[in-house]
Amino acid sequence: MGAGEVVVEARNLTKIYRDFWGRKKVEALRSLSMTVERGEIFGLLGPNGSGKTTTIKLLLGLLFPTSGDALVLGKGADDVNKFEKIGYLPEESYLYKFLSAEETLEFYGRLFNMSRAERRRRSAALIEQVGLNHARKRLVKEYSKGMARRIGLAQALINDPEVVFLDEPTSGLDPIGTREMKDLILDLRAKGKTIVMCSHLLADVQDVCDRVAILHQGELKEYGRVSDLLEIQDLTEVRARGLSDSAKERIREIIAGDGATLESMGHPSTTLEDLFLRIVRESQAHPGRRYLPERSSEKADPASVSDQR
Amino acid sequence: MTIEQEFPDLTQWPVLQGALAYWGQTLLILVLLGLGVASFRDIIIRFQDTLSSRGFMAAMVGLPIAILGGILGTVRSLAVGLLEIVALPLGIRRVWAIARLAIQESIRRRVLYVLLLFLVPFLFAGWYLPKAEEGQLLYLVGFTNTTIGWLLLPMVLFVVGMSIPNDLKSRTIQTVVTKPIRRIEFIVGRVLGFMIVFTIVILVMGGVSLAYIYYQVSDQVLRDQWTARVPVYAKVEDPNSSPFYFIKQGVAGLAGTNVGREWNYRSHIEGDTPDEVRWFFTFNPKQFAGVDRTKVGMTFDVFKTTKGNPTRDEDESSGVWASLDFIDLQNPQNKFDRAFRVNNNRLTEITIPTSVLSSGQVLVRAQCVTRNQYIGMAKHDLFLLAREQSFEWNFIKGLITLWLKMLFLTSVAVSASTVLNGFVTVIFTIGAYVVGLVHNFLMEVAGGKILGGGPIESLVRLVTQMNQQADIEQGFIRSVINIFDPILTRFLAAVGAVVPDLSTIETAEYVASGFDIPSWLMMRNALLVVGYVIPVIIVGYFLFRGRETAA
Numbered sequence: 007m008g009a010g011e012v013v014v015e016a017r018n019l020t021k022i023y024r025d026f027w028g029r030k031k032v033e034a035l036r037s038l039s040m041t042v043e044r045g046e047i048f049g050l051l052g053p054n055g056s057g058k059t060t061t062i063k064l065l066l067g068l069l070f071p072t073s074g075d076a077l078v079l080g081k082g083a084d085d086v087n088k089f090e091k092i093g094y095l096p097e098e099s100y101l102y103k104f105l106s107a108e109e110t111l112e113f114y115g116r117l118f119n120m121s122r123a124e125r126r127r128r129s130a131a132l133i134e135q136v137g138l139n140h141a142r143k144r145l146v147k148e149y150s151k152g153m154a155r156r157i158g159l160a161q162a163l164i165n166d167p168e169v170v171f172l173d174e175p176t177s178g179l180d181p182i183g184t185r186e187m188k189d190l191i192l193d194l195r196a197k198g199k200t201i202v203m204c205s206h207l208l209a210d211v212q213d214v215c216d217r218v219a220i221l222h223q224g225e226l227k228e229y230g231r232v233s234d235l236l237e238i239q240d241l242t243e244v245r246a247r248g249l250s251d252s253a254k255e256r257i258r259e260i261i262a263g264d265g266a267t268l269e270s271m272g273h274p275s276t277t278l279e280d281l282f283l284r285i286v287r288e289s290q291a292h293p294g295r296r297y298l299p300e301r302s303s304e305k306a307d308p309a310s311v312s313d314q315r
Numbered sequence: 316m317t318i319e320q321e322f323p324d325l326t327q328w329p330v331l332q333g334a335l336a337y338w339g340q341t342l343l344i345l346v347l348l349g350l351g352v353a354s355f356r357d358i359i360i361r362f363q364d365t366l367s368s369r370g371f372m373a374a375m376v377g378l379p380i381a382i383l384g385g386i387l388g389t390v391r392s393l394a395v396g397l398l399e400i401v402a403l404p405l406g407i408r409r410v411w412a413i414a415r416l417a418i419q420e421s422i423r424r425r426v427l428y429v430l431l432l433f434l435v436p437f438l439f440a441g442w443y444l445p446k447a448e449e450g451q452l453l454y455l456v457g458f459t460n461t462t463i464g465w466l467l468l469p470m471v472l473f474v475v476g477m478s479i480p481n482d483l484k485s486r487t488i489q490t491v492v493t494k495p496i497r498r499i500e501f502i503v504g505r506v507l508g509f510m511i512v513f514t515i516v517i518l519v520m521g522g523v524s525l526a527y528i529y530y531q532v533s534d535q536v537l538r539d540q541w542t543a544r545v546p547v548y549a550k551v552e553d554p555n556s557s558p559f560y561f562i563k564q565g566v567a568g569l570a571g572t573n574v575g576r577e578w579n580y581r582s583h584i585e586g587d588t589p590d591e592v593r594w595f596f597t598f599n600p601k602q603f604a605g606v607d608r609t610k611v612g613m614t615f616d617v618f619k620t621t622k623g624n625p626t627r628d629e630d631e632s633s634g635v636w637a638s639l640d641f642i643d644l645q646n647p648q649n650k651f652d653r654a655f656r657v658n659n660n661r662l663t664e665i666t667i668p669t670s671v672l673s674s675g676q677v678l679v680r681a682q683c684v685t686r687n688q689y690i691g692m693a694k695h696d697l698f699l700l701a702r703e704q705s706f707e708w709n710f711i712k713g714l715i716t717l718w719l720k721m722l723f724l725t726s727v728a729v730s731a732s733t734v735l736n737g738f739v740t741v742i743f744t745i746g747a748y749v750v751g752l753v754h755n756f757l758m759e760v761a762g763g764k765i766l767g768g769g770p771i772e773s774l775v776r777l778v779t780q781m782n783q784q785a786d787i788e789q790g791f792i793r794s795v796i797n798i799f800d801p802i803l804t805r806f807l808a809a810v811g812a813v814v815p816d817l818s819t820i821e822t823a824e825y826v827a828s829g830f831d832i833p834s835w836l837m838m839r840n841a842l843l844v845v846g847y848v849i850p851v852i853i854v855g856y857f858l859f860r861g862r863e864t865a866a
């Protein structure tokens with residue numbers, strides 16, 4: 007891992023949801039340890055119900071950990087000052103329906119003790135940026151899902167935060183919106199912000215994230231740089247269109263002549279998707295085990311499919 | 316209107332100081348109690364965690380650490396909490412943001428339509444207006460105050476009580492508490508916002524009411540009763556001597572002759588004897604400045620030993636007569652005396668020259684003139700009427716009392732709703748309100764002063780239709796009563812101790828009967844309510860801090 011400044015840290019974070027009587031309902035997160043460094047885009051991946059949202063809520067102090075610590079900017083749960091530098095876009099846009107877009111940003115701006123002029127300036131710029139200029143005076147309750155999402159994002163950025171938590175940022179957005187959101191995330195990174203996002207849309211994550219943690223049923227399964235995770239050093243992939251049979255034969259010969267072995271030749275699938283599916287399947291086969299990329303023995307494992315080695 | 320009970324005059328600094336000290340003491344006990352409960356909870360959680368992860372032995376070994384950790388953790392969070400409370404003024408903009416939100420919510424959710432609902436009863440109120448002049452103001456002031464009160468109550472309950480639970484349910488709270496806002500700012504902001512809405516509502520409703528009353532009452536009422544008289548009661552500076560006493564057969568005492576009236580509020584003196592009653596007045600003479608003559612009001616009881624109506628109007632010489640001597644204590648030459656006929660249990664007014672009051676220290680002696688008749692008097696039965704205040708301002712003071720009640724309910728509802736869901740909050744707040752209203756009765760039950768025993772015993776008597784004084788036989792029921800009644804009684808006493816006596820803050824009667832609401836009463840009410848509201852908000856704050864906002 008790099009030597010950057012750690013801005014988000016989970017230490018043995020465990021969350022057990024309990025019912026009113028303190029009885030255990032779900033163990034949503036089991037002993038998660040991870041760090042996010044300044045200036046990177048960190049992705050939390052995992053199937054539905056794997057504990058992504060729970061992790062973010064624990065980091066933000068919306069939930070209290072059963073054990074372990076959640077630190078953002080080095081500060082724990084009961085220090086509200088850290089929120090001066092944090093932005094949060096929840097899973098769905100939880101906004102006051104009786105306010106208009108402008109009033110919404112006005113309200114959140116006040117919570118940051120911003121002066122009137124600054125509030126005006128920030129909110130006008132953000133409404134412009136998220137493309138809601140035409141609907142700035144309309145009540146949020148009349149907004150479509152994507153529009154609500156956009157104003158939710160504007161709300162998260164009102165204070166020009168250093169660390170931004172985005173829970174499924176692209177959900178509800180149209181393809182253009184999705185593209186814009188991704189550009190915006192990259193743009194934030196370019197400005198030196200740190201982004202923690204969670205998603206199960208792998209393409210989105212692959213496009214923007216520097217590092218990811220993959221969760222499955224509350225356990226950390228894989229954790230590292232996206233490029234490292236996906237790169238298999240000794241593997242070469244050949245992709246071509248309209249290759250004739252004789253050409254394919256010649257390529258096989260060249261490979262054999264070089265002393266290498268041809269594993270397969272076919273239609274490769276998205277690699278993050280591969281990794282993801284493999285982890286999920288393997289976790290189901292061996293619950294409770296951290297996924298280990300045992301590269302040499304993998305061939306023998308019938309559970310790993312579409313392996314290109 | 317009779318004043319039976321006297322409250323300490325909180326406008327006097329030593330009295331106020333004592334009250335504040337008592338309040339601080341109570342608050343401290345509350346804090347320690349909360350600290351104990353919170354630590355205990357923390358310790359249990361720590362213990363359970365080790366128990367589930369590392370087994371019983373480890374948990375037992377780790378118990379001292381858990382206890383220490385629990386206490387330290389709680390003390391720490393208390394300290395952080397207190398710091399945030401002290402720092403509240405720094406977050407005034409955030410408080411205002413939340414308050415504005417509450418106001419916007421009330422307006423956009425059309426809560427203010429209640430104002431229209433308010434007008435409905437007025438369409439019918441005129442039907443029941445008493446013809447007799449005496450009852451009109453009483454009726455109208457009572458009616459408007461009750462209407463405002465009853466319309467505000469559901470508003471407080473449903474708008475305020477549902478507000479935070481709605482935030483939690485719609486999860487909007489999650490985008491708020493992830494901003495640099497302290498929970499105390501959130502709670503205070505909510506209370507502030509709703510109170511602004513209620514203030515507007517009360518002012519509008521009050522204004523409409525006042526205009527309505529003005530146009531409904533007859534001209535004569537406007538002339539005679541549209542005022543706020545300011546009675547000055549007997550008082551001495553020395554707390555060890557009484558400003559009011561009897562002299563019976565040459566001996567001073569706090570009671571006169573007992574004529575066998577059931578209500579022993581008043582004591583009597585016999586007519587045509589040297590027996591007398593004395594009142595000592597100490598007051599600021601400025602209150603009487605500017606007029607030549609000053610009114611003196613009296614409400615005496617007449618007890619007759621001869622037949623006939625002692626107070627027949629037609630016959631000047633009939634009736635029971637009393638004589639009053641006013642003596643300036645600084646200058647005994649400056650005095651005034653006068654005899655007059657007593658109205659039985661109704662207000663009698665006479666006028667005296669204001670000059671006799673010029674020093675601010677006056678002795679008043681009363682004797683009964685008519686042979687074989689008795690006059691009953693109490694401390695508050697004779698008062699000097701200082702310069703009158705305006706009815707309108709008095710009416711507004713009455714509304715302030717209502718406002719204080721709303722403040723109490725609003726803070727209870729806001730604080731309760733930080734941990735309870737909307738429905739339970741509403742029930743809880745109604746409960747607190749009802750307990751506040753029947754406080755007196757509750758304390759009597761708790762103190763064992765009610766005939767028929769404690770709660771369960773009374774219930775048994777009710778169900779079996781048993782006489783209140785008959786003994787319940789030994790046996791199962793008696794044992795149940797013996798075991799549970801004391802527990803329940805303690806419980807009631809505890810409940811009574813944490814809820815203010817809301818029945819004593821009532822002031823509508825003053826307004827209706829044309830008496831100025833005394834400033835000490837206003838002050839006491841304000842202190843009583845604020846003294847409750849502050850700890851209620853603090854408790855709400857700690858509860859809110861201790862809860863997950865995303866569960």
Ligand SMILES: Nc1ncnc2c1ncn2[C@@H]1O[C@H](COP(=O)(O)OP(=O)(O)OP(=O)(O)O)[C@@H](O)[C@H]1O
Pocket residue numbers: 023031032033034052053054055056057058059060061206865866
């Ligand atoms: N308030 C709650 N009470 C009880 N269980 C909960 C609660 N919130 C979440 N859970 C459970 O915790 C687990 C993790 O949920 P979480 O919301 O973190 O998943 P997620 O990874 O965000 O899923 P998704 O992709 O669907 O958003 C799930 O089993 C869920 O049922």
Ligand SMILES: [Mg+2]
Pocket residue numbers: 058059060097173
């Ligand atoms: Mg989620």
